[in-house]
Amino acid sequence: AEDLVGSLANSCLSSSSLQSFRRFGNTLTEHFHQLQPWHKTLKIIGAEFGTSVLSYFIFLKWLLNFNIFSFLINFGFITIPQFLAAEPNNLSFTGLELLTGAGYFQQTVLYYGSYTNATISKVENSASYNMQLAYIFTVGTYFVICFLILLFSMARLFSRNFVNPQARSVNASKLLCTWDFNITNEKAVKLQQKNLLTQIKEGLTELNKEVQNFSVMERVVRFATHLIAWVASLAAAVAACAGVYFLSINNLKVRPEFAFFHTVVVLPSLPPGMDQLLVQLLFLLLFRNIILKISIVGILCYYWLNIVATSESQCWETLVGQDIYRLVLVDFIFCLLGSFFGEFLRRIIGTTVCVSLGLPEFDIGRNVLDLIYAQTLTWIGILFSPLLPGIQMIAFLIVFFVKKVSLMRNCQPPCKVWRTAQMMTSFIFLLFCPSFLGVLSVIGVTVWRLKPSEECGPFRGLPSMYAAVAEWIQMLESYTAWKWVVWIYHNLISSELFFFIISTFVLVVTYLYWQIIQARRTMTKLLHNQIINAGKDKKFLLQKLQKVQRSKRSSSALGGRGQQVSLTAQLLLFNCLVQVHGVLQLCKQPAGLGKGCASNFI
Amino acid sequence: MRWKSKPPCSQKSQEPTSLSLCLRLFHRYRDLAPQLVPLDYTDKPAVTLPYELIGSMPELKDNPFRQRIAEVFSEHGDGNMTLDDFLDMFSVLSEMAPRDLKAYYAFKIYDFNNDDYICKSDLEKTVNKLTRNELTPEEISLVCEKVIYEADVDNDGKLSLADFQHMIVRAPDFLSTFHIRI
Numbered sequence: 001a002e003d004l005v006g007s008l009a010n011s012c013l014s015s016s017s018l019q020s021f022r023r024f025g026n027t028l029t030e031h032f033h034q035l036q037p038w039h040k041t042l043k044i045i046g047a048e049f050g051t052s053v054l055s056y057f058i059f060l061k062w063l064l065n066f067n068i069f070s071f072l073i074n075f076g077f078i079t080i081p082q083f084l085a086a087e088p089n090n091l092s093f094t095g096l097e098l099l100t101g102a103g104y105f106q107q108t109v110l111y112y113g114s115y116t117n118a119t120i121s122k123v124e125n126s127a128s129y130n131m132q133l134a135y136i137f138t139v140g141t142y143f144v145i146c147f148l149i150l151l152f153s154m155a156r157l158f159s160r161n162f163v164n165p166q167a168r169s170v171n172a173s174k175l176l177c178t179w180d181f182n183i184t185n186e187k188a189v190k191l192q193q194k195n196l197l198t199q200i201k202e203g204l205t206e207l208n209k210e211v212q213n214f215s216v217m218e219r220v221v222r223f224a225t226h227l228i229a230w231v232a233s234l235a236a237a238v239a240a241c242a243g244v245y246f247l248s249i250n251n252l253k254v255r256p257e258f259a260f261f262h263t264v265v266v267l268p269s270l271p272p273g274m275d276q277l278l279v280q281l282l283f284l285l286l287f288r289n290i291i292l293k294i295s296i297v298g299i300l301c302y303y304w305l306n307i308v309a310t311s312e313s314q315c316w317e318t319l320v321g322q323d324i325y326r327l328v329l330v331d332f333i334f335c336l337l338g339s340f341f342g343e344f345l346r347r348i349i350g351t352t353v354c355v356s357l358g359l360p361e362f363d364i365g366r367n368v369l370d371l372i373y374a375q376t377l378t379w380i381g382i383l384f385s386p387l388l389p390g391i392q393m394i395a396f397l398i399v400f401f402v403k404k405v406s407l408m409r410n411c412q413p414p415c416k417v418w419r420t421a422q423m424m425t426s427f428i429f430l431l432f433c434p435s436f437l438g439v440l441s442v443i444g445v446t447v448w449r450l451k452p453s454e455e456c457g458p459f460r461g462l463p464s465m466y467a468a469v470a471e472w473i474q475m476l477e478s479y480t481a482w483k484w485v486v487w488i489y490h491n492l493i494s495s496e497l498f499f500f501i502i503s504t505f506v507l508v509v510t511y512l513y514w515q516i517i518q519a520r521r522t523m524t525k526l527l528h529n530q531i532i533n534a535g536k537d538k539k540f541l542l543q544k545l546q547k548v549q550r551s552k553r554s555s556s557a558l559g560g561r562g563q564q565v566s567l568t569a570q571l572l573l574f575n576c577l578v579q580v581h582g583v584l585q586l587c588k589q590p591a592g593l594g595k596g597c598a599s600n601f602i
Numbered sequence: 603m604r605w606k607s608k609p610p611c612s613q614k615s616q617e618p619t620s621l622s623l624c625l626r627l628f629h630r631y632r633d634l635a636p637q638l639v640p641l642d643y644t645d646k647p648a649v650t651l652p653y654e655l656i657g658s659m660p661e662l663k664d665n666p667f668r669q670r671i672a673e674v675f676s677e678h679g680d681g682n683m684t685l686d687d688f689l690d691m692f693s694v695l696s697e698m699a700p701r702d703l704k705a706y707y708a709f710k711i712y713d714f715n716n717d718d719y720i721c722k723s724d725l726e727k728t729v730n731k732l733t734r735n736e737l738t739p740e741e742i743s744l745v746c747e748k749v750i751y752e753a754d755v756d757n758d759g760k761l762s763l764a765d766f767q768h769m770i771v772r773a774p775d776f777l778s779t780f781h782i783r784i
Contacts, residue, residue: 421774
């Protein structure tokens with residue numbers, strides 16, 4: 001075995017010390033990759049359903065990592081010390097707590113309220129563990145790391161996948177760049193070929209007839225349907241939000257989660273050849289879904305932060321934590337129900353009652369938005385219920401399994417066009433922009449502005465949660481060894497001038513980069529025109545050369561005049577070809593204009 | 603001015619190969635014909651597996667381009683692959699290969715007559731493979747003309763590697779679709 005490893009190592013990699021470091025790192029990551037039990041599952045899903053459906057499962061796995069990480073650091077830094085300083089739990093456990101989150105769970109480590117505000121030290125005169133600082137720093141560090149991960153993922157995806165939509169060469173890329181090599185199942189391959197055939201035929205019929213000019217009546221009807229759909233969905237969103245608000249005020253425990261059924265919209269059957277319209281309609285549906293979910297989360301946050309937090313209840317953070325626990329649980333149940341109704345029942349209907357409908361397709365957009373919503377709730381809940389990521393982790397695992405089984409048994413591979421790369425970029429952008437940034441603002445308001453409850457939690461008695469950090473800095477001022485920490489705090493973190501300077505600097509750099517992009521775009525257009533012109537010149541000169549050669553052959557008896565002309569023509573042609581070659585080489589060089597002009601077609 | 607038939611060395615050494623991927627690929631290669639492939643490769647035996655075995659792998663057997671893929675990566679262009687060719691093939695088709703490398707090999711796969719240009723006849727063969735020969739010759743001709751019209755930048759009536767790469771840049775899905783998981 002060692003010979004094999006050695007010989008393979010020699011044939012795979014060159015031998016140098018830098019390579020051996022890389023080898024070690026690669027082996028580690030590969031073994032970690034192998035340990036993941038889903039490599040085979042993902043391969044099977046990709047083989048039968050293609051890259052677009054696979055992207056949903058990869059996204060789910062990626063979100064799971066956030067929850068695993070959060071659960072581990074919360075459990076390690078907050079919960080385990082709490083176990084050492086725990087008070088006995090007087091309440092009794094009945095099974096109902098799993099659904100409501102209240103009752104026995106109220107005094108367990110699940111919620112903020114049961115954490116101590118003491119400085120824990122088991123052995124006298126040894127290092128002590130300040131629970132307040134641990135709580136705020138753990139949660140803060142987790143959010144900073146999440147922010148950096150999301151920012152870098154988004155930036156990387158944007159630079160790879162952002163394409164100017166007008167510059168797409170639709171037919172050429174459809175033919176040459178979209179064949180999915182992942183699909184290895186015979187039936188799925190045949191289906192993919194059939195879909196491509198249908199798309200090509202539709203493209204050809206569009207080419208043959210003129211651009212569809214709808215009559216005035218049809219245009220009015222289309223506009224009216226769009227308007228009615230928009231008004232209806234906005235009205236439903238407003239009604240759902242109002243319902244949520246008033247039911248919360250009246251302290252009823254029932255949440256109108258039925259509002260989510262709004263997203264189950266029956267797509268009207270469209271006439272053929274409306275591929276572009278279908279994509280737009282899909283975007284519209286997703287957009288309305290997003291608006292509904294954002295407004296509901298917004299209303300709930302407003303209710304929690306303005307009404308629950310300022311009420312006279314005993315432990316408002318635990319109440320908010322319980323609300324979020326219930327929301328997460330109901331969302332999980334509705335996700336499973338959605339899979340049951342949307343896929344299983346629809347397959348039964350499609351194969352027995354109404355055979356023309358056929359098998360359902362996996363609705364990638366709606367499912368990804370559900371995941372983003374669940375993750376948003378978890379992020380909001382981390383501060384109030386540190387072990388919530390663990391619960392969401394288990395929920396995601398179950399959802400992965402259920403969706404996979406439902407997909408394999410009930411669905412057929414997608415035939416609609418789904419631009420995977422661009423859709424995933426927009427979904428991660430959604431995860432960052434309304435979702436994560438909204439969560440950050442909610443957490444920010446909670447930590448800086450709200451008064452923690454007096455009788456429970458690690459921040460009891462303080463004017464705000466952030467005051468714990470301020471007090472710690474004050475305490476540090478008396479130690480000379482930590483003066484630099486105090487200096488950093490006063491001059492960099494809590495000083496407005498520093499943030500003003502940084503913001504100005506970032507804005508200036510952004511403006512410079514924007515100008516560079518504009519300049520490169522102009523340069524690209526110029527080079528593009530130059531290539532076209534060089535091609536035309538080449539064709540023209542080749543024709544001239546052929547004409548001259550023909551005339552030279554026919555007039556060779558007359559003398560050597562023709563030879564002179566052909567020589568000039570040949571020199572011109574050679575010059576032109578050298579120029580064309582030079583331009584093409586310039587475009588191929590990666591260092592020339594920065595990653596080549598071809599990759600800067602933004 | 604012919605393009606070189608193999609990519610420049612600097613491009614190839616940039617692909618990050620990993621040892622355990624190599625080992626996995628070696629075991630898959632050996633599983634195709636255990637009696638032909640020895641376990642010990644220290645003296646670099648010259649073992650070549652015929653195309654029929656490569657084309658029967660589950661990852662390739664239903665792919666309409668399996669013959670072209672095997673021909674492009676094999677040493678003599680006949681589809682019979684040594685271990686090196688096999689490793690090259692799956693590392694280019696893995697998710698770690700850079701976009702330019704994938705574009706280069708995709709171009710070679712679609713270039714049926716190996717003249718370093720995708721001309722109309724190459725496109726017609728591609729369309730036939732993609733649609734199981736179900737289009738009429740006029741429709742195929744129309745499609746090929748549209749493709750060349752859209753993608754040919756230097757107006758020579760056929761697609762060169764630069765035209766192809768230019769098109770790939772504007773199709774961000776290419777990286778995830780030109781990928782075989784093993």
